[in-house]
Amino acid sequence: MAGTESTAPKLSEDDPIKVLFDMASYWATIWSFIALCLWFEHQILKRLDIESGSLQVAILLVSTPAIFLATVPRIQKNPKARLILERARYVVVLVAAALLGAYLHANHKDDSYENALRDGAVLACSKIAACKAAAIDYANTRE
Incomplete structure (x- = not known):
């Protein structure tokens, strides 16, 4: 026991x-x-x-x-x-x-793959006018 x-x-x-x-x-x-x-x-x-x-x-x-x-x-x-x-x-x-x-x-310092992917997506979106406009619109309407 x-x-x-x-x-x-x-x-x-x-x-x-x-x-x-x-x-x-x-x-x-x-x-x-x-x-x-x-x-x-x-x-x-x-x-x-x-x-x-x-x-x-x-x-x-x-x-x-x-x-x-x-x-x-x-x-x-x-x-x-x-x-x-x-x-x-x-x-x-x-x-x-x-x-x-x-x-x-x-x-x-976050050197992960996900962080690099996120940075790449932000950079790519900043070069595409429609993506940049959508991101700005999203940021302005977010609560």
Whole structure:
């Protein structure tokens, strides 16, 4: 007889997929926090009218690690902050996946046979006056 237990694989702490996800989400969260700090500091420098690029870079190179090193111990000590960080890791991974998907969609080059056939049909239709007029009429009456 079959048991009543679930047949779904159980994730253990030694599961390589879980370890990989934890490591990737951890580092993605750290780099997202650093990027957020850099962006925030850059906005502050713009508001302070500090125009010199080398001065901005010097300030950012000193202040970002200082903010990061001051924040991390506080997050580690506060259980509520650690819980928020734990949940934020999943949001960071979802945002990264959405941005990667948008980037890949924007830079996708369709070299399929169907795409080449469609391009050829459009080119051929543009050279035939009756076809071009019918296509324009169709485009104008489409809802």
